[in-house]
Amino acid sequence: MNTQLFTSRMASIPSISQSQLILKKPQFISSTKSSLFMTPISKPTQSLNLFVLKTKKVVVAAAETTAASAPEEEKSKKRYPGEGKGFVEEMRFVAMKLHTKDQAKEGEKQAQEKPLPKWEFTVDGYLKFLVDSKLVYDTLEKIVDKADFPEYAEFRNTGLERAESLAKDLAWFKEQGYTIPEPSSPGLNYSAYVEELSKKDPQAFICHFYNTYFAHSAGGRMIGKKVAEKILNGKELEFYKWDGDLSQLLQNVRDKLNTVAENWTREEKNHCLEETEKSFKFSGEILRLILS
Known part of the structure; x- marks a missing residue:
């Protein structure tokens, strides 16, 4: 083939421009890249699944946190027995639970001593009980008169005071020829404690104040009646008499106690209630002096 023919044929082949080469190259690369990115189709789905899973975990965790906090919220809203009627009713409820069944129908405590009707009373033992009781009432009444805390002043001159009445009773016993004993350990210990x-x-302190005065107005009167029948020929002592209507006097003090407790936190109220058992322990030791 001569040079002229070769040149003529070469000239007849369509030429490839620079722009065509540039277009061809991206098409090839694009095709290759597309195959690389489109092959693992499941990966975006896995990512989505992980996102949904994490979201579910967050929702579950939030639900668990809410559930965990629910008992605390319920605890803060918990209604205590008697709370709807005022704090005195709460104190009464706790006190009743510390009675035995033979002492009160609401009692739950196991009886460890003989029932009251079977007790053997003596004048000497009864005088010890009256002397130690007077010491405790003297202490309580001096405390409210002094009023180290303002709320104590609310309980001055309530009509429930017993120290003066006990002084009259002890004077009567002395006139009958009985020797009045000195206060003993139960009274001294309780007086010092309060x-x-x-x-x-x-x-x-308010817990002891409430239980001392209110217990005497109920069970205390029953004991006084039994003692009077057995060893005093039915004489009613001043200890068991009040000026005015006792039920109204008690209600007036209930109202004052409820008003004072309105300013207490729930924790302070519970602390007051927790002192009930100690008040029963101290007063029980004084009561047992009747049998000595």
């Missing part, structure tokens, strides 16, 4: 308590713990 006096110290009153200086630093008003909620606990």
Whole structure:
């Protein structure tokens, strides 16, 4: 083939421009890249699944947190027995639970002693009980008169005071020729305890104040009646008499106690209630002096 023919044929082949080469190259690369990115089709789905899973975990965790906090919220909204009627009813409820069934129908405590009707009373034992009781009432009444805490002043001159009445009874016994004993350990210990308590713990002191006066107005009167029948020829002592209507006097003090407790936190109220068992322990030791 001569040079002229070769040149003529070469000239007849369509030429490839620079722009065509540029277009061809991206098409090839694009095709290759598309195959690389489109092959693992499941990966975006897995990512989506992971996102949904994490979202579910967050929702579950939030639900668990809410569930865990629910008991705390329920606890803060918990209604205590008697709470709807005022704090005095709460104190009464706790006190009743510490009675035995033969003492009160709401009692739950196991009886460890003989029932009251079977007790053997003596004048000497009864005088010890009256002397130690007077010491405790003297202490309580001095505390409210002094009023280290303002709320104590609410309980001055309530009509429930017993110290003066006990002084009259002891004077009567002395006139009958009986020797009046000195206060003994039960009365001394209880008096010292409430006096110290009153200086630093008003909620606990109020618990002892309530139980001492209200217990005497109920069970105390029953004991007094039994003692009078057996050893005093039915004489009613001043200890068991009140000026005015007792039920109204008690209601007036209930109202004052409820008003004072309205300013307490739930924790302070519970602290007051927790002192009930100690008040029963101290008063029980004084009561047992009747049998000595």
